[in-house]
Structure formats: C-alpha cells, structure tokens
Amino acid sequence: NAVEPFDYVIFGATGDLTMRKLLPAFYYRMLAGQVPDSARIIGTARSPLSRTEYQGRAREALDKFVAKADLDEARVEAFLNMLYYVSLNGADPEGKWADLKASLAGGEGKARVFYFSTAPNLYRAVAENLHAQELITPKTRVVLEKPIGIDQESAREINDGVGRYFQEGQIFRIDHYLGKETVQDIIALRFANPVLNAVWSAEYIDYVQITAAETVGVEGRAGYYDGSGALRDMIQNHLLQVLSVVAMEKPASLDADAVRDAKVKVLQALKPLTAEMVKDHAVRAQYVAGESGGKEVPGYLTELGHESGTETFAAVRAEIATPRWAGVPFYIRSAKRLTRKVSEVVIAFKKTDHGLFPEGDRPQVLVIRIQPDEGVSLSIEAKDPSRDDMALREATLDVSFGPTFKVRYPDAYERLLLDAVRGYPVLFIRRDEVEAAWSWVEPVLESWKANKAPVETYKAGSWGPEAAKALLARDGHAWHEDM
Ligand code: BG6
Numbered sequence: 001n002a003v004e005p006f007d008y009v010i011f012g013a014t015g016d017l018t019m020r021k022l023l024p025a026f027y028y029r030m031l032a033g034q035v036p037d038s039a040r041i042i043g044t045a046r047s048p049l050s051r052t053e054y055q056g057r058a059r060e061a062l063d064k065f066v067a068k069a070d071l072d073e074a075r076v077e078a079f080l081n082m083l084y085y086v087s088l089n090g091a092d093p094e095g096k097w098a099d100l101k102a103s104l105a106g107g108e109g110k111a112r113v114f115y116f117s118t119a120p121n122l123y124r125a126v127a128e129n130l131h132a133q134e135l136i137t138p139k140t141r142v143v144l145e146k147p148i149g150i151d152q153e154s155a156r157e158i159n160d161g162v163g164r165y166f167q168e169g170q171i172f173r174i175d176h177y178l179g180k181e182t183v184q185d186i187i188a189l190r191f192a193n194p195v196l197n198a199v200w201s202a203e204y205i206d207y208v209q210i211t212a213a214e215t216v217g218v219e220g221r222a223g224y225y226d227g228s229g230a231l232r233d234m235i236q237n238h239l240l241q242v243l244s245v246v247a248m249e250k251p252a253s254l255d256a257d258a259v260r261d262a263k264v265k266v267l268q269a270l271k272p273l274t275a276e277m278v279k280d281h282a283v284r285a286q287y288v289a290g291e292s293g294g295k296e297v298p299g300y301l302t303e304l305g306h307e308s309g310t311e312t313f314a315a316v317r318a319e320i321a322t323p324r325w326a327g328v329p330f331y332i333r334s335a336k337r338l339t340r341k342v343s344e345v346v347i348a349f350k351k352t353d354h355g356l357f358p359e360g361d362r363p364q365v366l367v368i369r370i371q372p373d374e375g376v377s378l379s380i381e382a383k384d385p386s387r388d389d390m391a392l393r394e395a396t397l398d399v400s401f402g403p404t405f406k407v408r409y410p411d412a413y414e415r416l417l418l419d420a421v422r423g424y425p426v427l428f429i430r431r432d433e434v435e436a437a438w439s440w441v442e443p444v445l446e447s448w449k450a451n452k453a454p455v456e457t458y459k460a461g462s463w464g465p466e467a468a469k470a471l472l473a474r475d476g477h478a479w480h481e482d483m
Helices: 016-031 051-065 073-081 097-104 120-132 152-163 181-192 219-226 230-247 256-269 275-281 300-304 401-405 412-422 431-449 466-473
Strands: 006-011 040-045 083-087 111-116 140-144 171-174 205-213 282-288 290-292 295-297 313-319 329-335 342-349 365-371 375-383 392-400 455-459
Touching (some): 006 016, 006 097, 006 412, 016 412, 051 073, 073 083, 111 120, 120 152, 171 412, 181 230, 181 401, 219 300, 230 256, 230 313, 230 329, 275 282, 275 313, 275 431, 282 431, 313 431, 392 401
Parallel strands (some): 006 111, 205 329, 282 455
Antiparallel strands (some): 205 342, 290 295
C-alpha cells in the first residue's frame, strides 16, 4: 500500500550509499506502488549540480544497481521526475537554505524525512540548521545513517546533538541488517515454531556463530574504512543487532518498544570484556595479497598505500549473562576479502548421549542464511539405508525462501526508507541500544589501540587467520566451514 504523501530530503545525496542503495530502493518501492505520485525526493550535497545533472547521475545509478528486467523507461522517467537537487552544505548555517526551503514549499502538511548520510560528526550541525531554518514540522523524522560515532563518547555527542532538535520518537537510527527479511525471520522462526522455541537455550544449544563475510575489499571507501575497521563497521552495529534478535527473551508484543526493550536487555547483559581479556576473546587481522573471485588481488596495505593497524577481519567471543544463555559462547566475525559472501547465524546444538547407535555422534546444526540464498537448514540424523545395522547418516532439512515463496528478496533499504515515512520504528535502533553496543566493544577498541593484541594476517580469498580458528578450537568448537 502507498504510504502517505512525503518529501524526503537526503543529505549526502551524491554519495555512494545514495546511488547504490537509496535511489534504487525508492525506485523499487515506486514499482511496488508504495510511493505516491506527489512524493518528492530532494537530494542535497555540496557539489554545484543542476537538477538535470543530478537526474542524469540518478539514471546511471539505476542502470547500474537495478536489475535490467525491472528497468522500464516510463517508470524511470516518472521516478526521475520526483527527484530534485539542492546544492547545499547542510553543516553550514550560511548555506543555501533558501533553496531547500523553496523546494519544500507546499509540503508543510506532508510527512517529511531528513536522511543524514554525511559524515556523522556533522549530524548535530545539520540538525541545528534545520531547526534554525524552521524546517522541522510536527510530521518530520530524521534518519541517521551509521556509524553513530566512533566510540561511546562520540555516539553520545551525536545523540545529544541531534536530540536537542528532534525527540527520540522522531529519530530513526538505521541499521540495514534489521531491514533484511531474514533477520526479521529470526523472530518468526523462534517464536512461531514450538519445535525451535523449546530448544532455544543453554540447555540445548552449545554455541552460536554469527558471520558476515564479504569478498570485496575496501573498494573506494578506504578513507572511511581505515578510520573504522571491521569491528566498528560491522560488529558494533549489524552483528550485535543480529545477536540481540537471536538471544532476546520473547518480547511482550511486536511493538517497537517491546522489541527494542527485549533487544537492549541482551546488549546490556553481554559479559563485559576487560582490556586484559581481549587478546583471548578477540582476533583482528588484515588481508594480504591473494585470489578473490578468480583474480589476483592486492593486500589491504597495498590498496591503502600506507601503514595501518586497522583490521579488515574481526572476531569476538561473547557471552550473555542471563539464565537462558549461561555458558554459551557467541562467536561473532566479519571481514572483507573472505572466500565467499555470506551472512548467517549458525546454532550448534549439544550432542545428545543417545547410547543406542553404533556411530553418528555429530551435533545438530541449524543455519539461518541471512544472505544469499535466504533460508534455513537443519541437519538431522537418519538411519543409513545402505547398512543393515542401525548406523546413522546425516541429512539436511533445507528450505530456500526465495523459490518457496516465489518472491524477490527486497533490499533492506526499501523497507526501511518507507518505514521512516510511516513513522514505524521497530526496525530502527533506539539510543540505549547504540550506547550499550558501544559500551561492550569499547574495551576491544582500547586494547587494540594500545596494541595489546597482534594484527594477524590472512590471505585474500581465505576464511581468515589461523588465530580465528584457534579462538574456537580452545573451546573445542569450529567455524561453520570447518564443521
Ligand atoms: C555496511 C558496511 O554497513 O554494510 C560495509 O559499512 C559493508 O562495509 C556493508 O560492505 C555490508 O552490507 P550487506 O548488506 O552487503 O551485508
């Protein structure tokens, strides 16, 4: 269903995220009939572009990032007609605010969204300018792109700064992993299936792995990435969000605050790591030259062109101090330039001592495939039909959601962009969640900054450094690909 009429203003509208994700996402929602004809998408950035020039860039972006089969000239034209451009530095109080005001004219009663996709240290200034220019209407919301800061203190400053001009209910902190259908699926799988719900605790679960592996290097983003690293870029936000959904208690309802209350309790219950513990609970590494996607690729430092201690691989062993999860390790890892692109949750169940069968002493494993090939698989033991004794043989119950439901899996941004118009915050992060997540990763950041743990290396195209294997081997466990 179409959302109500809206004006959407993007700060950072010439950036990679806008071109790669936001514009294609709007286009797809237009195809789905969810964008009303009167909607306006107003890009702003410092570049002095005309509207026509901006529309030209948008067209290129659609050509590149929308599937050919979904590109229809008439629809593309209609989409480009919704696009406007204002050359404006949002952080500058003396910027061309009159131009932005002019393009918002007549939109006072519509839903209004400001999407901040600039450097996060500018968020406060942009919010302040929007306030000073009286552009914040009662139906205005602001979307904050990640990262919210680089540590707890800077996150607090950003939250305070934006919070001065917007109420918490108007602030939509985006974490696109929450917009992924399969991350929302974790809630359905857990709470709508008694078979899974009954075993979702330390009594049955041995350990949990949460992986986001990528094959790409740092691409054109080395400037940002080198100041960030895998821990800040992926784990502090996306993977801790996934962890909180996997581990939360049943929320009182599916309302935004009920779900977020349940999630934040998990983040707050993460056992604190101390700087001394970090070397035994976390691994950082950088890729060196190797082979990826069938071609030779250079190492991170070569790509970067200078020395750096920034990790392109991070793995952390977490524990959650609640009765449900007592003693269950959660291994979280994310990296660039691994063997293949996959984001998944792996639940390894405890072995049952059946004492009956001659062999087949494997743990059951449930894999929730966040992407690609969205779906779920569960290993089971069956009787080996090739033998006359009661030997067991492993088989897999496997469902791929795409072919099963016969739907295209939408990009996470599609849903989230319009949820901000709807004023529906369940898939956005509340302030206390951001701060709890920073608080937990902070000792790791500090310990790494003080060089208390080595920067390991791994070959591009591999599954990461030996030290990451050792992290699990110490507990008698193994990463999914080695199971
Ligand atoms: C972003 C990170 O938040 O997520 C990128 O900044 C990363 O470095 C991306 O590539 C991964 O998203 P996805 O949806 O492809 O797993």
